[in-house]
């Protein structure tokens with residue numbers, strides 16, 4: 001079988017083989033053994049790196065079986081993502097969400113296109129943190145968790161610029177200040193952030209690049225999506241620490257990265 005695929009993970013298998021986790025265009029998540037990938041340099045050299053976009057040829061007995069990877073041809077290895085620590089950090093968060101969210105034997109063309117869009121945008125160094133926000137809003141939508149940013153979950157009133165709101169991660173809903181008498185936990189959200197996320201939810205992939213998240217709206221959106229992601233998968237998103245630990249100035253490149 002042939003498929004376009006993105007490399008999501010690799011683990012050593014014995015002395016010379018690798019087990020590769022792929023996100024396949026036609027099969028969703030796929031685990032495949034690449035025989036000799038660690039030793040014979042010819043067939044798979046530099047091809048099975050994280051994020052690399054490939055055409056693969058593989059054999060598989062059934063949906064659940066470990067596939068046998070026979071060939072891989074690179075479309076792009078996204079070289080900039082590899083050489084810029086900040087881009088790599090964001091790509092790693094996307095990779096972690098994909099590993100959590102996509103399923104074996106279930107193709108998802110929307111998520112596949114969205115992932116390629118995100119890696120291409122990162123590789124062209126376009127506002128990496130904004131790429132993450134746009135990716136996550138659509139990713140959560142595609143896996144069936146589309147938060148409602150239009151009405152208050154309790155009184156059902158439409159979101160209004162003069163009211164104040166909190167986002168309840170557990171349900172993916174907003175609560176207006178009037179309905180939040182008991183001060184339920186949840187992050188306060190500005191009206192600007194609510195409108196931007198609404199807008200993003202309604203835009204097709206082709207138009208996402210026109211949206212501009214910046215300043216407080218960008219950081220509020222990142223916090224919200226981080227918390228919501230943890231809630232959905234009921235676990236910590238390990239690679240998010242890269243964002244928190246390294247304040248690298250994601251929108252403007254620091255001198256550290258200019259030489260790379």
Ligand SMILES: [Zn+2]
Nearest residue numbers: 152155176179
């Ligand atoms: Zn309300």
